[in-house]
Amino acid sequence: MIKHSLSRRAFLAHSGLGIAGLALFNTPLRALALQEGETVIPWLDQRAENPVPQAIANQRTWEELASWITPNDQFFSIAHYNRPEIDAAAWQLEVGGLVNEPMTLTLDDIKALPRQEVTFTLECSGNSGLPFFDAGIGNAVWAGTPLAALLDSAGIAEGGREVVFFGADTGEETIREQAVTQNFARSMSLADAMNPENLLVYEMNGEALPAANGFPLRLIAPGWFGIANVKWLTRIEVWDTRLMNRFMARDYVTLRNEGTADAPVWVESSVGRTLLKSAPGRVVQSGDSYRIDGAAWGAPIAAVEVQIDGGDWLPAQLDESQQAEYAWTFWSLDWPDAAAGEHSITSRAIDTAGNVQPAPDDPSLATKITYWESNGQITRQVSIG
Ligand SMILES: Nc1nc2c(c(=O)[nH]1)N[C@H]1C(S)=C(S)[C@@H](COP(=O)(O)O)O[C@H]1N2
Numbered sequence: 156m157i158k159h160s161l162s163r164r165a166f167l168a169h170s171g172l173g174i175a176g177l178a179l180f181n182t183p184l185r186a187l188a189l190q191e192g193e194t195v196i197p198w199l200d201q202r203a204e205n206p207v208p209q210a211i212a213n214q215r216t217w218e219e220l221a222s223w224i225t226p227n228d229q230f231f232s233i234a235h236y237n238r239p240e241i242d243a244a245a246w247q248l249e250v251g252g253l254v255n256e257p258m259t260l261t262l263d264d265i266k267a268l269p270r271q272e273v274t275f276t277l278e279c280s281g282n283s284g285l286p287f288f289d290a291g292i293g294n295a296v297w298a299g300t301p302l303a304a305l306l307d308s309a310g311i312a313e314g315g316r317e318v319v320f321f322g323a324d325t326g327e328e329t330i331r332e333q334a335v336t337q338n339f340a341r342s343m344s345l346a347d348a349m350n351p352e353n354l355l356v357y358e359m360n361g362e363a364l365p366a367a368n369g370f371p372l373r374l375i376a377p378g379w380f381g382i383a384n385v386k387w388l389t390r391i392e393v394w395d396t397r398l399m400n401r402f403m404a405r406d407y408v409t410l411r412n413e414g415t416a417d418a419p420v421w422v423e424s425s426v427g428r429t430l431l432k433s434a435p436g437r438v439v440q441s442g443d444s445y446r447i448d449g450a451a452w453g454a455p456i457a458a459v460e461v462q463i464d465g466g467d468w469l470p471a472q473l474d475e476s477q478q479a480e481y482a483w484t485f486w487s488l489d490w491p492d493a494a495a496g497e498h499s500i501t502s503r504a505i506d507t508a509g510n511v512q513p514a515p516d517d518p519s520l521a522t523k524i525t526y527w528e529s530n531g532q533i534t535r536q537v538s539i540g
């Protein structure tokens with residue numbers, strides 16, 4: 156499956172169809188567009204009111220899920236500090252630290268470098284972990300230039316082993332009782348940074364990157380949770396040590412008891428790669444027939460199963476007309492015998508290695524006491540009239 160999508164992507168890139176294909180995104184694809192006579196039944200369980208609207212913006216509802224590519228104006232955005240409005244003409248990217256040739260690049264310099272696209276479903280690692288956060292996910296075609304080639308041309312100097320990405324946004328942090336101003340930043344190992352899929356992105360779904368999503372330039376690291384995808388980039392530095400800021404070492408940290416209740420062993424880990432996950436998206440009614448549509452992502456998807464009212468797991472049909480290595484897969488299940496009354500609907504994804512999305516009481520989740528990386532099976536409630 157991975158091989159298939161790789162060769163397909165390579166084909167699209169070489170034939171130039173990647174760009175022509177964008178025209179398709181303007182019209183919702185038939186598999187998801189509601190047909191005449193179809194209506195969506197809203198879920199009974201709706202998320203709580205968002206107490207941090209500045210930080211988490213433009214969350215949509217799953218019932219609205221109408222196209223495999225999320226239009227830019229429907230994409231969620233996260234800002235831990237301010238939301239910078241950057242003047243592209245005055246903006247520059249600096250590449251420095253442990254490199255042989257430090258560089259300063261304008262946006263035009265970056266756009267003149269080789270262009271590459273990736274379709275990647277970006278999910279915040281906090282998604283589904285908080286009662287007011289259940290739609291921190293979207294899928295886009297991102298275009299930019301490969302990070303690895305840029306690092307290669309700067310040349311990694313002796314001792315360089317970590318790549319640190321700085322955003323233009325700043326905030327006040329209190330570290331051991333000292334108030335300090337910091338830029339948003341994240342780092343990844345040089346080996347991870349050199350992944351040929353990582354892009355310095357200036358375009359989203361064929362348009363300039365919107366301000367909310369990182370204009371003029373952001374990192375897109377396919378296969379990593381949202382936090383790694385640094386927006387409003389201004390500086391890339393190669394270091395000989397890991398970055399230990401809030402977003403690496405304090406805030407985006409998962410805490411788990413890997414011992415027992417009696418003899419706990421607390422293990423902290425920095426949020427990193429995406430996890431296997433799925434969600435029921437919407438229930439569609441057409442006369443007496445019902446259908447459940449949803450999405451699965453975070454790992455190469457082999458199958459999705461759906462459980463209604465705690466019954467047998469039923470195989471959903473995957474939408475093979477719209478798939479890409481790092482993108483969500485849409486699925487649906489016909490529900491012909493839906494009876495009047497309230498029902499619960501749960502989905503679980505299975506990846507190509509045979510891993511099953513864990514139930515909420517699975518030890519991998521039950522021992523976790525922080526809300527990050529909540530990839531447990533999601534259950535929604537619906538009332539059939
Ligand atoms: N500079 C900067 N980059 C950032 C953030 C931020 O606050 N500042 N938030 C991160 C988080 S937590 C997520 S989930 C993604 C969200 O990307 P989006 O806003 O384009 O949806 O951006 C990441 N990149």
Ligand SMILES: [Mo]
Nearest residue numbers: 279280381382
């Ligand atoms: Mo996030």
